[in-house]
Amino acid sequence: MRWDIFCQIVDNYGDAGVCWRLARSLTSLHGQEVRIFCDDLPTLNLLASGVDPEIKRRIDIQTWEASHHNSRHPVETPDVVIEAFGCDLPERYLAGLLIAPKKPVIINLEYLSAEPWIAEFHGKPSPQAHGIPKYFFFPGFQANAGGLLIDPVPSEPFVSPTNIPASLKTSWKLLRPNTKRISVFCYPGAPLLKWLEDLGRLSENFDIVLTHGQLEQLQFSSGYPTQTITLPASIQLISIPFVSQDEYDWILSQCDFNIIRGEDSFVRAQLAGKPFIWHIYPQKDHAHEVKLAAFLDLYLEDTSQELKHAVIAAMTWAMPSQWIQSIDAWSAHSKAWRADLLKNQADGGLAARLMGFVA
Template identity: 35%
Template sequence: MEIKSLDIFCEIIDNFGDIGVVYRLAKEFKSIYNEEVNIRVFLNRLDEFLSLNKRAKNIGYQKIDGIEYITNEYLAKNICTFSPANVIIEAFGCNVLEGYLEKAKDDSALLINLEYLSGESWIDEVHLMESPIGAKKLKKYFFMPGFKESTGGVIVDKLFLDRKIKVQNNPQIYYKKYLPDLIDKDYFIGTIFSYEKNFLPLLNVLLKNEKNNCLLVLGEKSQESMRVILKEFNFAEVSNGNFDFENIKIKFMPFLEQEEYEELINLVHYNFVRGEDSFVRALLTGKPFMWHIYLQDEMAHMDKIDGFIERYREVLEEMKLETPLNVHTKLLRDYNLRDNNSLELGKEDFEEFFKEFDNVSKLTHVYSEYIELKCNLIDKLNRFILKY
């Protein structure tokens, strides 16, 4: 089926993950089809989008780089003037305006429910399953992102891959842009983007590694957590948001646009990330990572982390690097073993992770290649639509 127009609906709840995925999805489809396909993104609110893109304005309708961004409120007020696209993506089971949906049942061909990312094995059975909606023309299907070739994959966008190559080939340019004080200095650098977390175990290990360490702390929750922990050390705040203690330098980074964040995580040595979109970006860098998964009731998030670990091990066990693989997967699990987001001291121990860092790097590099080649959601989604 030809894609004549594409509407993407996103309901932002309490973080940047949902809009991050949708924003990336819209940009990538625009890069594929250019002016051939009209792309609209419908949002329940704009606060997070305004942060992700500094050119965005707090208005009901706007067009940026050829993509239309429209609020649900604007759509509701002007519903009589809107014709639904022939292809609709409903991100993460969000609510589509009833008036729009009633029109779509008669005028549109395909509605795709793009679900949350999961490594659990059951998603294979649900992926591309039809979901009846009582319409004669419009058909709805589940599209399940995951870490296996038999799932919907993850967003592997060419825009990110091109940016990755630029940073790798021109690191000095990006050091000058983000870390001018570290140019030509031998620092072991990591990014921290997390929910509430006690970073005491991490700092204790870095103090002993005989390297010059730098942690780039991003996001309000990460920075608030780190500031509490810094009080237990004698970190000197040498300037606003910059702290030094022995062999550790900590920088509180300003909020970065999506493209800037991608540049930064490709520049450093390792990345601690949270949520879904940032996690996939970390995987694609090929660098060692730690994933702080979104907390769920009754610790349901541990099923998801265990699912990812199982998929991760399936790909990498043939490399015969058992010790680093065990170290990395154990730390992933311990890092996420919690029933609430707090500064309570966790079970994680980073010592073996950093001892095995070079071998963990080999694992994450191979895994990034696997994700890029076998789990490209954009390609899978586009092929599904075209074959429909």
């Protein structure tokens, strides 16, 4: 089948990350033809860099504007159109679908959520005035939701510590032996400097792997944007260049703890099987707090009260000294959670469920 995916980037990388991972799953695992129309090609291309050229060659990446010309080519009508995260289709593109001899199915691909109500709305029709069938598709953790994007599953050769991506070789040489590693990818607004200062008071060494732009964000939030940040000697900051999606997956697997943001990184942190803080995108109406609580209800369902308190404290930016004593139990739980996730998504997860739904 031919698939058109429309992606408007709101959260810098997360939206593009999901669309790219879905496209590569559909092509490499299911042999589908996929075009992505994106309003921020530089970001999408950065995420897709470093991928097997054979995978990239199969995906037709186009500018958002390029979709406007398709009204003159009704022959190229796709079988499935995906509106990622509720973005509206360009009017001229939609006009082309209306005059096409064969109508596609339109899928409104929603944001991932662990909230129980999504199962009731997943797969339901969304009647449109134009008459082209459209459906809601909700990714989720539950068996009766749309599943997770699990491809590629981090394998032993992939996560090998010796398999250092070329772009990270210089940074990785700075890591100290027998030192805990924490990767950081969060939004402005997180109390990161205070968090690192607290970490520096613990009797342990930490190497902090800062993703592209985090050091500048940290300097700016410290109020001294042009000065070097001074932290205890036990804390070493290592700033890395912008990396592709696969290289970031590798980083998550090599760290003992990960601070992540955005939907794609959220799933990858869980598949890395390590403790993590999900810095969920803050929304004015506090909807993000409900979303985080729903995930934690699921994530911590079978854990001890002590671990529940520790993880909830960590996820809501309590200082590390308040919960670090539970880190070993959290690490064990992270591995068990990863195994459960893979078992629950054994049908192939989101891409496979989408294929089955469309069929």
